[in-house]
Every structure is written in C-alpha cells, then in structure tokens.
Amino acid sequence: MTLAEIETDFEPQLDKEAAGAPPSVLGKAYLLLAAFDDGHPRLGLTELSRRSGVPKASAYRLSQELVALGFLDRVDNSYQLGWRVFELGQRVPGPAQLRSVARPVLMDLHTATRAVIHLAVPRGNDTVHLERIAGRRDSRVQTAIDTRIPQWFTASGKIFLAHSDQADEALSALERGEVIPLTPHSICNGRALRSQLAEVRERRWAAEREECIEGYKTYAVPITVAGSTEVVAALSATMEVARRDDQQVTHALWAAAHDIGRGLRRRLVW
Template identity: 30%
Template sequence: MTEVSSVDAGETPAGRSAGYVQSLDRGLAVIRAFDAEHPRLTLSDVARRTGLTRAAARRFLHTLVDIGYVDADGRLFTLRPRVLELGYAYLSALGLPEIARPHLERLAAVLGESSSVSVLDGTDITYVARVAARRIMSVDLGVGTRLPAYATSMGRVLLAGLPTDELDDHLGHLVPLTRYTITERTQLLAELDRVREQGWSIVDEELEEGLRSMAAPVHDRNGDVVAAVNVSTAARRGSVTTMVDEILPHLHAAARAISDDLAASR
C-alpha cells in the first residue's frame, strides 16, 4: 500500500465540495494506513503513512480505539474486526455478492477451479464475492482483497468498460509484478482495445507466475460494465487455447446469468 496523501492542511483542499468534512477524511486515512503488509503500526508510522502530524494522528487513533475500530497494545496499533462493518455495509447495499455467489458456486463446481467477482475501485479491483476450489496463489484471496487492475483479467475487463476519458484515472503506475507483466502503456491500451472488442480477457502469469485467469464482464440493465467475473487456474493445466475452448463458454454463461439477475433486482 502506498502512503496516503496528506490531509493535514488547515483549509478545505482544492477541488473538494462545500460539504467536505476534513476530519472524516483524516479518520478514514488513518484506517487505510493499515494493510496486509502493515497490520501493526506505531503512532509515528501512522503519521508518516497518512501525512498527518503526530498530534493529529494520536487524536484520530485514540478516537478509533474508543469507538472500537482500533486496538492499542503498548506502542502498537492494529485494526479490530469491527472495521469490517464498514465494508459489509457497502457489500450489503450493493447486493452483487448475494446475486453472484450461486452462479460462482456452479461455475467452480463445473470447472473445478476458483471463481470470483470484483468491482473497480480507483486503480485496483476489489473482490466482492469468491468461491475457492483450491489454493493456487501464494497469497490469500477473499472478499475485500485488492489487486492492481492493470495486471488482472477482471481489472482489464473493468478498465475496457470505462469511457475513454476516464481510463487515465484508473491505470495507475504500471510496475512489473512478474517477468510477463505488461508495463508499456501503449501495449496495455492495445490489449484493452482487444478485450473491449472480444468481450473477455485472459491474463497469463502477469500477476503471479504459474497463475492464469480469464474474466468476462457483468452488465447492468443499461448495458454498462459494473463488475467482472473470472476463473483462475494453474498455467500448467494446459494452453491458452485449451482454456478458451474449455472455460470461456461456462464463464460467459455465468456472466450473463449474473447480469440478468442483477438487472432484475434493480
């Protein structure tokens, strides 16, 4: 996780609305300072990662401790399980996880592979539903997991579904995650054009060596891409052509079913 931009200015930042509440922004920045790589932080760590002064970071941390979102153990602070309420409130309002799950379960059962649904959040994708068939990645994946959109099959489907004038805001820094990761902007844009035209994406060992994934878009009733569904498999399973022949028809069927149910629920 990169450091959170400074929110410690004394006046409303440029570009914010008249109703902007800076203290809320600061409190959320403190929560976002914790991640999988930094689960335990000192006061100094939080101040550095958020851009807050130590005094401000201390006030927000103590407030979060008081209301049950952060735990303090000596000099170290950690998030408490109650912080999950913030994410679950979003997921409950979305309705997508409940709609997608039975389709993911069928897809995983038919193919014997893990399947997931994600949405675009800034330059990342966020998993909102997942059915794991077996462990194929060296990192744990679950609801709430964030991965860089540019290097994932679901991310490319979601990026390809954006209006052209919004794409730049969601690409982020193209850094190599493996020796196969596309990091040239022109090459990535060409790949997104291909994804947009064919209606699906495949990422072959670009996120993690040994992992291959394929994704298709989920549409709302207006035809807009609002989510993506994927299947992940070990690259050793077979060729990309084999994956297209054996997996893509089932993936497209699941994506259409989720889209239909999502449209009927709104």
C-alpha cells in the same frame, strides 16, 4: 513487484483519494484508518503516524476517539481496525448486494472449473476483488478480498479499461514508463495494451497470461445487469497455464455472469 507488495508498499498520504482529504479532523481520521492494510494489520502509534502522515500528537488523540467509537481496537501497544469498520462496510448497498447475488453462483463456478474465482469491480485505475473462491491447492494465488491491483495487469481490469472512457489515463501512465511490472510477463507497453483492449471490445472477454502470477493464466468476462450494456463488475477464473480446458472455462464464466446479471436485475441493485 509481487501481488503482496502491492498491498504492503502503500503510503496513505500518497494515495489519490487520501491526497484529496481536507486538512480537518475528519480528513485526519480517514488517513489513520487508511494506513492499515493486509501487510500492516496492526500498527503502533509511531508507525501509524508515519504511514498516515498525521502528526503523532494528533494521531494519538484521534486514535483514542476512534477506539471509543469502535473504529479502532487497542491490542497491547498497537492499534487495529475495529468491528465497526467491518459492520459499516457490509452495509454499502452496491457491493453488499452484488456479493449476495453472486456468491452462490461463484461457488458453483469454482466446483465446475476447479479454478480460483474472483468477483471484481473497478476503483479508479485499480481492480478490487469483492469475493474470492479457491481450493486448498491454490495457495500461490494470494489475492485477498479488497486487494487492489492495477487494471492493466488483470484480466478483469482489461474488461474495465476496454469499457471505460478513462482508459487514456492508464495508457498514458504506461507510455510514460511509470508502471512497475508484477512479473517478467507483465505488459507495460501502452501500444500493446491498446491492441489488447481493442480485442477485448470486439470479443467481449479478456485474458492475461502470467502477467500477475508466473505459472497462471486468467480469463474474465463482464457482468451486466440483464437488459443493460453497462459493465458493473467482472468475473474471472485463474488457473495453471498447463491446463488445456480454456474453452470450457470461458463458457462456464459466461453462463455464470449471465446468472448474476439476471439476479441483479431481480434485486434492482443498479
């Protein structure tokens, strides 16, 4: 399985969050909006009904209302997410302010390291990218903003798991053999991951080598608000495995994470 397939191999009715949605008008509207992703930016009514699990008649009626409210746009015979979704998403206080504080730092970090830089937060057992800074030569690192990747494969995710009291759920999934690797190098063994997480807790940084994308390695460090030990996000740098400036890159990551933490403290985001 590839990073792109993570986004496209998605059925909203099977998603944990969607499964908890009540069988109401609001719950059905959520399922319709959740049916869209990077691999399916536009959906016809039949496909929208299939992916959301909402009966076709209800899907049509609710889609018309969502178009009127600006949550969906009609394009020819298909639907796509509307600007109203984007506008509301930009108002979520935590992520919006985190991105605002971090973006100038990320730009400087990318310039200094020539690596693909990601700002990520945890969401369930996934790593969610809030920001991505990359150059034109980094086309193989196909990670869009809001991409969700299982935490056990990513360096940022290992940071989150190492500092989470819910890591046992992810480890249990690995031990039950329920995990599909992204590459031949992806760690799908619970015992191996437990060992990795112990190392992360001790040294306070994480790494993955070709677990997400063959030919690339990633280093990640936690972001904490200055004066606190709570991990609110992670900062990572992805680069080709042939590079040998790992120590310089990790030092730059630490400095950048420190700057972001101080900025968050001044903004009192958390």
